[in-house]
Amino acid sequence: MRNVFRLADRAAPIEDVPDPLRVRLPLGGARLLVRVGDAVAAGQRVAESPGLRGDVHASIGGVAAAVDGDFLTISRDPDAAPAPERLGEVAGADADALRRGLAAMGVPCADLTDADLLVVNALEPEPGVTALGALCRFESPAMLAGARLAQRIAEPSRIVLAAPRGAGLSLGPNPVHELEPRYPDGLDALTVRAVTGRERPGNAVVVGADRLWLMGRAALEGRAATRAVLTVRGRNLRVAVGASVRHVLDFAGLAAHEGDRVLLGGALRGEAVWDLDAPVPRGAYALTVLPRAAGAVYTDAACMNCGECHLICPARILVGIMARFAEFGRFEGAQRYGLDSCLECGLCAWVCPARRPLLQFIRLARRELARAAEAQPPAASMETPGDAPVEAPGAAPEARREVPA
Numbered sequence: 001m002r003n004v005f006r007l008a009d010r011a012a013p014i015e016d017v018p019d020p021l022r023v024r025l026p027l028g029g030a031r032l033l034v035r036v037g038d039a040v041a042a043g044q045r046v047a048e049s050p051g052l053r054g055d056v057h058a059s060i061g062g063v064a065a066a067v068d069g070d071f072l073t074i075s076r077d078p079d080a081a082p083a084p085e086r087l088g089e090v091a092g093a094d095a096d097a098l099r100r101g102l103a104a105m106g107v108p109c110a111d112l113t114d115a116d117l118l119v120v121n122a123l124e125p126e127p128g129v130t131a132l133g134a135l136c137r138f139e140s141p142a143m144l145a146g147a148r149l150a151q152r153i154a155e156p157s158r159i160v161l162a163a164p165r166g167a168g169l170s171l172g173p174n175p176v177h178e179l180e181p182r183y184p185d186g187l188d189a190l191t192v193r194a195v196t197g198r199e200r201p202g203n204a205v206v207v208g209a210d211r212l213w214l215m216g217r218a219a220l221e222g223r224a225a226t227r228a229v230l231t232v233r234g235r236n237l238r239v240a241v242g243a244s245v246r247h248v249l250d251f252a253g254l255a256a257h258e259g260d261r262v263l264l265g266g267a268l269r270g271e272a273v274w275d276l277d278a279p280v281p282r283g284a285y286a287l288t289v290l291p292r293a294a295g296a297v298y299t300d301a302a303c304m305n306c307g308e309c310h311l312i313c314p315a316r317i318l319v320g321i322m323a324r325f326a327e328f329g330r331f332e333g334a335q336r337y338g339l340d341s342c343l344e345c346g347l348c349a350w351v352c353p354a355r356r357p358l359l360q361f362i363r364l365a366r367r368e369l370a371r372a373a374e375a376q377p378p379a380a381s382m383e384t385p386g387d388a389p390v391e392a393p394g395a396a397p398e399a400r401r402e403v404p405a
């Protein structure tokens with residue numbers, strides 16, 4: 001089956017969604033710096049992440065109202081005057097200090113290492129998304145400030161903007177490398193391959209246009225990473241991180257009915273939200289409502305070994321086999337069949353005639369392996385030593401894990 005998906009090369013302007021009365025901030029394992037009942041200012045750092053994953057900041061001012069699981073809820077006082085975000089600073093003489101400063105402002109930057117080439121990726125991550133193009137087109141001061149900061153951190157000899165052919169995007173004096181706007185070539189690994197002609201070149205790093213914008217916003221205005229720009233049915237909406245999906249849908253005039261699927265992301269890679277009060281996380285780029293009639297319906301049908309998933313996979317993975325390992329809880333087996341190379345493009349699931357939830361199996365395997373590694377870092381094993389490389393499905397039904405929606 002041929003891949004016919006195209007990426008957008010035009011973008012609508014960015015609209016600001018009014019702040020909600022409540023945000024629920026995903027903490028991602030970060031250590032809380034406030035307690036329930038504390039007053040918090042907009043922009044204040046409220047949790048510290050390990051490494052350079054990016055700290056968590058209040059996207060609205062108010063009161064820390066609750067901590068449940070891995071989320072901090074902040075309630076805004078509707079009568080209080082809107083407080084400006086507290087300004088911070090990304091300061092430092094050397095790259096390490098700049099990285100630490102950026103992470104403290106909420107921008108993940110562990111991967112921003114020394115490189116000969118820095119690729120700024122402005123190709124959209126999915127069909128129907130225009131958020132990255134909008135940032136390049138309408139937020140150019142922040143984008144340029146981000147590029148200057150990235151230059152100081154990674155010290156590349158060249159910065160290249162990878163952009164859809166004919167979109168007319170630019171990034172100051174830096175050269176533009178135009179690419180066919182064809183999905184999934186906007187995914188970082190494929191964009192770098194297209195720009196350099198090599199797979200995983202050791203001397204290149206890639207930064208998405210959305211992250212460069214956050215870097216520039218931090219450098220230029222001292223603002224922490226408290227906003228995300230999402231494409232919602234053709235519009236680009238700037239939203240407070242932690243605002244509910246319902247809040248965004250209401251602003252966009254969209255409703256989700258019984259049986260519809262609401263995805264954070266687009267139709268190919270998006271993750272279904274469990275309810276409309278789910279928060280918009282940092283790094284989100286789209287919100288999609290798939291009507292019941294249009295959405296893909298997945299089944300637990302067995303694989304037919306037709307090979308369509310393998311033929312379309314840009315990472316050349318034997319997806320059918322890998323997914324069977326994941327389906328039956330044999331996650332390290334899935335790793336042996338290329339799990340770590342998967343780009344999560346979702347094309348395999350899209351073409352599967354059995355409608356198997358292949359992307360969900362892949363994500364399940366990754367999460368379970370990550371969880372196992374955190375719980376038992378050394379020599380964690382989830383398989384018996386005698387596992388054969390390929391195994392018939394159904395061999396261990398008791399090990400089957402619940403598949404996320």
Ligand code: SF4
Nearest residue numbers: 313342343345346348
């Ligand atoms: S989601 Fe992963 S396995 Fe499936 S086609 Fe994309 S890269 Fe291949």
Ligand code: SF4
Nearest residue numbers: 303304307309320352
């Ligand atoms: S997983 Fe789906 S597309 Fe892949 S071989 Fe099996 S039936 Fe075919």
